[in-house]
Amino acid sequence: MTAWRRLACALLLLVVSVSLAASWLAPGGYARQYREAAGAPPSAAHWLGTDEIGRDRFARLLYGTRISLLLAPAAALLSTLMAALVGGLAGYMGGLWARLAMAATDLFLSLPWLFLLITVRAVMPLNVSPMASVLVTFSMLGLLGWTSAARVLCARTRSLRDADFVRQARASGIRGRRLFWIHVMPNLRPALYAQFWISIPVFILSEANLGILGLGVAEPMPSWGSLLKELEGLTSIGEEPWKFVPLILLVVVVTLFQFVLSKQEEVAA
Amino acid sequence: MLGWRIARHGLALVAIVLLGGLLSATLVRLAPGFDVDEEQLDPHLSTESVRALRETRREERNIFSFWLHSMQLAAKGDLGTSLSLGQPVTTLLRERAPLTLRLVSMGLLFSWAVAMAMALSAAWLRASAYDALTTLVSGTFLCIPAAVLALLSVLWNVPGSLAIGLIVFPRVYRYARNLLAKAYSLPHIVTARAKGIGELRILFWHVIPVTGAQLLAVAGVSVSMAVGAAIPVEALCGLPGVGQLAWQAALSRDLPLLMNITILVTLVTLLANSAADVFGHMLRGQEA
Numbered sequence: 001m002t003a004w005r006r007l008a009c010a011l012l013l014l015v016v017s018v019s020l021a022a023s024w025l026a027p028g029g030y031a032r033q034y035r036e037a038a039g040a041p042p043s044a045a046h047w048l049g050t051d052e053i054g055r056d057r058f059a060r061l062l063y064g065t066r067i068s069l070l071l072a073p074a075a076a077l078l079s080t081l082m083a084a085l086v087g088g089l090a091g092y093m094g095g096l097w098a099r100l101a102m103a104a105t106d107l108f109l110s111l112p113w114l115f116l117l118i119t120v121r122a123v124m125p126l127n128v129s130p131m132a133s134v135l136v137t138f139s140m141l142g143l144l145g146w147t148s149a150a151r152v153l154c155a156r157t158r159s160l161r162d163a164d165f166v167r168q169a170r171a172s173g174i175r176g177r178r179l180f181w182i183h184v185m186p187n188l189r190p191a192l193y194a195q196f197w198i199s200i201p202v203f204i205l206s207e208a209n210l211g212i213l214g215l216g217v218a219e220p221m222p223s224w225g226s227l228l229k230e231l232e233g234l235t236s237i238g239e240e241p242w243k244f245v246p247l248i249l250l251v252v253v254v255t256l257f258q259f260v261l262s263k264q265e266e267v268a269a
Numbered sequence: 270m271l272g273w274r275i276a277r278h279g280l281a282l283v284a285i286v287l288l289g290g291l292l293s294a295t296l297v298r299l300a301p302g303f304d305v306d307e308e309q310l311d312p313h314l315s316t317e318s319v320r321a322l323r324e325t326r327r328e329e330r331n332i333f334s335f336w337l338h339s340m341q342l343a344a345k346g347d348l349g350t351s352l353s354l355g356q357p358v359t360t361l362l363r364e365r366a367p368l369t370l371r372l373v374s375m376g377l378l379f380s381w382a383v384a385m386a387m388a389l390s391a392a393w394l395r396a397s398a399y400d401a402l403t404t405l406v407s408g409t410f411l412c413i414p415a416a417v418l419a420l421l422s423v424l425w426n427v428p429g430s431l432a433i434g435l436i437v438f439p440r441v442y443r444y445a446r447n448l449l450a451k452a453y454s455l456p457h458i459v460t461a462r463a464k465g466i467g468e469l470r471i472l473f474w475h476v477i478p479v480t481g482a483q484l485l486a487v488a489g490v491s492v493s494m495a496v497g498a499a500i501p502v503e504a505l506c507g508l509p510g511v512g513q514l515a516w517q518a519a520l521s522r523d524l525p526l527l528m529n530i531t532i533l534v535t536l537v538t539l540l541a542n543s544a545a546d547v548f549g550h551m552l553r554g555q556e557a
Contacts, residue, residue, distance in 0.1 A: 107285055107292075110539050111531065112497025114415070115515065119531050122519035205414050212416035213504060213516060231420045232505070247417055254412040 008256045015253055019065035026059030031220040041242070048242050051230065055220070061246055064222035068204055069253070071138040076199035078142030080149065080192055087150035088188060091157025092180050102154060108147040114209060116144055121215045130221035137216050137223075141203045149195040156191050160184050194261075201257040208250060224250050274550055278543035282536065289535050290343070291336050293528035348529045353521035358529045361514060369503065369510035373495045376433025380491065383434065384441035392449040393468055403446075407439035416501035429506045436498040437491055444487045448480045455479065482549035489545030493538040 018025070038054035040046060048057035090101035108116065120140055128136065160166060161184065169183045204224065210216035211225010212232075219226065227246040234240060342349065348358035387403045394400075410418070415436045422432035452458065453476065461471050477484075499512035507513075511530060518527040 114497040118519040208414040209416045251412045
């Protein structure tokens, strides 16, 4: 690993650690309202000022970062597992099953990602509790984000199916589920690992888009999307520049992910 | 061969529209609150009246009959009525589609112009500093959510088509840069350069024939990206297009409207990808 990549990893770990320490750094919580200081600019008491109902922006940024950075990997894990199941089984079984699975994948891939997200989100009730909205948002990302990875894994599995070690295992009498789980799946691990890591920044950006459109995590729970929604009320960049801190943090984190994961993209391709 | 390819794409389009319609009908039918009408909550109505109201929607409870009925109406050009806006879906789409088409077309033109200019200049100059700069610029735009770019375009007083262009160009640039870099490293291109053949001649006679089919495939995919980018741009810039309509339908859970828009968008992206595939095949056939 190069020195730059190590530095990027260290910075990412720093951001994650600070967000995990939100309860200590901002003991007041993300929903507490300082009504006497509503809409206040940054000060010693409120490092990023307060919003229009008096909630401390720095506290909301810490808790929002925690939610986005913990749940994007969870969604990525779910989508990777689904891609492994669908793509891996399709590639292993081949024939009609592979064609059906890839046709279903093509159906999902033919829809622009954001259209698919808002359509599925609209099917579920919008006025749910904040915790439910968090689970719905990230589960939806995980359940819908497997399609492009499934194609890659299907192709990989097909090539593994005809590999010498698999043929030898088959000749030794190993068949079916044992052959798939013991011999084929472990060899998909590098591709699965790569898909997991490159999905994380995609899901972070998708959640941010949903949040700004009002279809993400429900108030008062913060996330990067709901924090960025505050940019809607601005009339110029110079007006209240502290509102851009969540955007700067998001761009830095996603850039760090892209930098660290550039090698993973080559493995996944 | 070409005819069979076109026919295959046509069949795939029809199959996906029918499947998409079935999936949409299933989602609408199974969504919470499907069977409930505001009228049924009227306390003045008797139990028999409420039962009679429920009976009028009895045939919609079966997913397949609901789907068949929707497909039959759609074939006649009737896409139903929007629950939130109270207008026929066909009328709404007819009013808003031209604006979205204009935004997406201009956005795609801008994104391809910028992406190809950057990718070609990087391939020609072969300077690592310039390559790093273009990668940094495109990488930065890739890391900004599409909705934030839409908000920034409002702050900067920039047209919506430019915002769509800024969302799409880094993705197009990545693919184009890799394709052109591979093409320019091919032995016959290196030989052409060594013999002193001009860059424009090399580009049009040697590079585009090699990369043309793949660039067309990227063009097909970029249409899908641009159409997806239309939602945040129209919603946040206040542009009354199909993207804004889809967003409003999602917020008000107007599922029939949203499903019809989704199927329409699927058709457009499938047509774009199919056209890219057919033209790519023709290009490959000419090379052979």
